[in-house]
Amino acid sequence: MESSAPNYLPITEEVAAIIRDAVGEKAVIRDAEKMEPFGKDATERCRMPELVVEAECPEQVQALLRLANRHRFPVTPRGTGTGLAGGAVPVEGGVVLSLAAMNRILSIDPDNLVAVVEPGVINADLKQAAREKGLYYPPDPASYDTCTLGGNAATNAGGPSCVKYGTTRDYVLGLDAVLASGELIRAGVQTRKGVVGYDLARLLVGSEGTLGVITRLMLKLIPAPPAVTTLVALFPDLPAAMRSVSATLARGHVPCALEFLDRHCLELVGDLLPFEGVAEAGAFLLVELDGPPALIDREIEDVGEICMECDAVDALLAPDSYKRARMWEVRKEVSLRVERDSPLYIPEDVAVPIARIADLVSGLPEFETRYGMKIYSFGHAGDGNIHLNITAESPEAGERVEEGINALLKEVVSMGGTISGEHGIGLTKKRFLSLELSPASIRLQRGIKRLFDPNLILNPGKIFE
Numbered sequence: 407m408e409s410s411a412p413n414y415l416p417i418t419e420e421v422a423a424i425i426r427d428a429v430g431e432k433a434v435i436r437d438a439e440k441m442e443p444f445g446k447d448a449t450e451r452c453r454m455p456e457l458v459v460e461a462e463c464p465e466q467v468q469a470l471l472r473l474a475n476r477h478r479f480p481v482t483p484r485g486t487g488t489g490l491a492g493g494a495v496p497v498e499g500g501v502v503l504s505l506a507a508m509n510r511i512l513s514i515d516p517d518n519l520v521a522v523v524e525p526g527v528i529n530a531d532l533k534q535a536a537r538e539k540g541l542y543y544p545p546d547p548a549s550y551d552t553c554t555l556g557g558n559a560a561t562n563a564g565g566p567s568c569v570k571y572g573t574t575r576d577y578v579l580g581l582d583a584v585l586a587s588g589e590l591i592r593a594g595v596q597t598r599k600g601v602v603g604y605d606l607a608r609l610l611v612g613s614e615g616t617l618g619v620i621t622r623l624m625l626k627l628i629p630a631p632p633a634v635t636t637l638v639a640l641f642p643d644l645p646a647a648m649r650s651v652s653a654t655l656a657r658g659h660v661p662c663a664l665e666f667l668d669r670h671c672l673e674l675v676g677d678l679l680p681f682e683g684v685a686e687a688g689a690f691l692l693v694e695l696d697g698p699p700a701l702i703d704r705e706i707e708d709v710g711e712i713c714m715e716c717d718a719v720d721a722l723l724a725p726d727s728y729k730r731a732r733m734w735e736v737r738k739e740v741s742l743r744v745e746r747d748s749p750l751y752i753p754e755d756v757a758v759p760i761a762r763i764a765d766l767v768s769g770l771p772e773f774e775t776r777y778g779m780k781i782y783s784f785g786h787a788g789d790g791n792i793h794l795n796i797t798a799e800s801p802e803a804g805e806r807v808e809e810g811i812n813a814l815l816k817e818v819v820s821m822g823g824t825i826s827g828e829h830g831i832g833l834t835k836k837r838f839l840s841l842e843l844s845p846a847s848i849r850l851q852r853g854i855k856r857l858f859d860p861n862l863i864l865n866p867g868k869i870f871e
Contacts, residue, residue, distance in 0.1 A: 412862045415478045417456040428469040444502040447487040447494040455502040464621040472588035474863040483615040485554030491832030493614045497867040519627045525556020542630040544571035556620050562612035564828035566663040569788025575611045577626045583618035586859035615865040617858040631696035635706045639713040639721040640687035644668045647689040648764035650716035651787040663694040664788030678736045748797035756818040757791040757827035777810025791827035831869045
């Protein structure tokens with residue numbers, strides 16, 4: 407995007423009436439109290455839209471974007487607002503375009519292992535529908551029971567299963583999207599291969615609603631794994647746990663989940679974990695393997711031995727299904743408790759090469775001391791995606807904490823890492839974009855944005871300053 411802000415026009419009563427005529431009275435919300443939930447996502451950022459459109463079909467999306475170009479008002483697409491980077495916050499006002507009502511699973515094809523869905527389908531609903539046909543849709547963001555597949559695609563969402571199965575982009579075969587002009591395009595294929603022209607589908611996935619509005623997705627499914635087994639290991643400190651992760655992967659094991667909690671997290675939620683020894687542990691590692699039962703039973707024992715070689719205090723094989731479910735509940739509880747108990751709370755989700763995980767986490771105490779902050783680290787150890795929940799005792803510490811975050815992200819990039827593993831850039835991280843991308847890269851990406859969206863009406867204020 408160019409540095410000068412576009413001259414957006416307000417949604418007058420006349421323009422609101424034109425929008426109602428184009429998309430239907432039922433789709434439009436103008437009442438302030440009803441619009442309030444559409445002005446925020448899972449961050450603390452909030453800005454009231456001037457109008458909300460709840461689309462139920464692509465034609466309504468097309469009509470709205472044509473009007474946005476004609477009357478120069480911004481449009482912010484959103485799913486259910488579970489994002490953690492402010493991507494669905496309408497920072498320029500204008501219209502919020504909700505796609506949550508476009509929530510039909512259009513088809514599941516067991517022969518070709520393909521699902522066709524609308525963008526408002528909840529991730530967990532597709533998982534369940536696929537499971538009923540003996541199939542599996544792997545991407546599993548932490549909010550999988552509330553987030554939409556369109557939002558997952560817009561941010562290229564990941565989750566614990568990424569270590570084995572990859573991110574959302576790896577499952578998007580093709581998609582339909584409405585461009586800023588109102589044109590509907592179909593990108594990608596419904597086959598496992600396809601090299602005709604530029605890969606616009608992969609460009610749109612992860613573009614955070616700044617290049618087009620996804621209205622349909624063709625998603626790859628895989629056969630459901632026949633069994634899952636679990637191991638829990640307790641370590642004296644986090645570097646030891648990270649060494650076991652590197653050793654596990656280096657010896658050829660590919661878990662379907664490799665999750666960890668640091669000492670701060672254990673102090674916060676350890677009372678909820680159904681195991682002895684948690685109170686004394688410095689780190690907690692959860693390992694899951696899926697596949698044929700006989701194979702993974704042998705493999706999980708090998709992983710347990712690796713953990714013990716890396717100084718684990720204890721390794722518990724195959725907890726029962728109740729304990730396994732409870733552990734995932736506790737894992738999700740961490741962020742909720744951190745946010746609830748911290749006067750200043752900033753979530754970051756960096757990723758580093760697997761071999762550098764131990765180096766990164768070993769250096770966190772120094773950042774805490776130097777910048778007066780407390781860092782709760784947890785997340786997807788298997789793919790190097792570390793969630794750093796950064797807190798301070800007072801909101802007044804914000805300036806110093808900001809310096810610390812800037813220094814920490816520079817350290818991540820110097821290790822060959824990235825400032826965002828799965829949350830996206832959105833509104834909250836755009837000030838750090840130049841830490842990772844060169845001026846030439848940013849200039850090229852701004853040019854792509856301008857090509858797709860000449861009037862800058864689609865999700866303005868996101869990704870670029």
